[in-house]
Amino acid sequence: MNAIYLLFILVLAIFVGFELIRKVPATLHTPLMSGANAISGITVIGALALAGGEHGELASYLGAFAVFLATINVVGGYLVTDRMLAMFKNKEGANK
């Protein structure tokens, strides 16, 4: 039953995703990708639970490695997206 419930969430989230992202203009497609990338770093919360819990030594090491990787994604992704979005200016901003 749990699997069905998770699947339910997946399907609904995909529809929300399609509706939201269809409205993103072509101008912002690169920041969209890097921002989405940062969001996919959400695995960090799974990694934290695995690395910090009592699941054996090997699982802790792998989990810590996953935390490292996912943090790169989260921190790097959000920072670079912000850097790009800060460059997008309207006419007044661009001619300053």
Add this chain to the structure above:
Amino acid sequence: MNDMSIFINFVYVISATLFIFGLKLLSHPSTARKGNLLSASGMLIAAVVTLLDNQIINYEYLIVAILAGSLVGAVAAKKVQMTSMPELVSLFNGIGGLASLTVAWATLLGGENLSVFVSSVSALAFLIGGITFSGSVVAWGKLSERIIGRPVVFKGQVIANLLLVASIFVVIVLLVTEPNSIQWQVTLVVLALLMGIMLVLPIGGADMPVVISLLNSYSGLAACAAGFALENNLLIVAGALVGASGIILTSIMCKAMNRSLTNVLTSGFQPVVESNIEIEGEVKPLSADDAFYVLEAAQSVLVIPGYGMAVAQAQHALKELQGLLEQNGAEVAYAIHPVAGRMPGHMNVLLAEADVSYEQLFEMDEINPRIEGFDVAIVIGANDVVNPAAREMKGSPIYGMPVINADLAKNVFVLKRGMATGFAGVDNPLFFKPNTRMIFGDAKETLNSMIRQFAD
């Protein structure tokens, strides 16, 4: 569920809401930055509340891993040149895939008596995560020209791929029956990595916008699969959002090339289409100095950039020329084809970096209906995306692809190094049109000499 776990899951709901609002604000450049901030705060509260979980006992590793990851991420984000964005995004995709793979692996290693469901979705996370990682590394190599950009094909590749898919299938079944077997875990990881390499190697540099979008989608799907393995709603929701985003971008890119995804992924295997269409007319070169006189008299100028602009780093010179043209009373607009450059939106970011306002950047469908009104169209480092053969030459390999109709402007200047064909390997009749003048040389040099003329 105890109180703590209810609280954590409640915060996860807030995080998911922040992600969704963050993406919603991305629908306009004026609100996009705020959206990114919302999304980032959603991530922060999710991470903090997870750390508060009383099941977490080992904090030392975690602190070290978080600090090291933040440092690497921050340095990469601050140092990267805007022209190298495709490479960076590609690497980030790969790292995301690897993170999901590692999370699934740790789940298998840490769990006992795993259900068939958990081991199946973990196997799926291995597969998607592995493909995303190695595929992204190959894509990164191609983009940064560390490995050859054109399709790499060898004899028997199709058979090798079929064998690979079959063995992946078998190993997944074996792993699901014996989820604690290190041997099958390692084998699946190796096969998935191999699969990613085989998937991206046969794809050429010009098709990279599709590949990056697809890998972006995979990195989300891998997070989704890891979410199923951990039975974590937030991972599933966030992964699905990213997956949907990548799929939409992939389909936009494919439509903009008038090709199916299958065609893009297998194009390396297809024989090169020889077109023996004769193009009539002659190429008329023009010097940058002479071009200046036309520009000086122009009332409206349209700039159509392509990957060549990124290579020549010509965006700042372009902005300078735009300023001079506007002082001279001309209207300047930019027309951006969806697949111009190496990733979706590549040109827009470069022009934004050069302080070109986003209000002056137009999509293909906005500009084509009024392109006849422009006195001059400057094509800079673009080729296939302005090729009129797509419109008028049945039998051309790119026939049917939507293009920017640069040839319909009153005058067309093409800034180009030489007469080489574009990525599609197709001759461009635009260069032979009576209203086209070719300005040969480095695009940045050409623009600079036009700028000097304006100054005199």
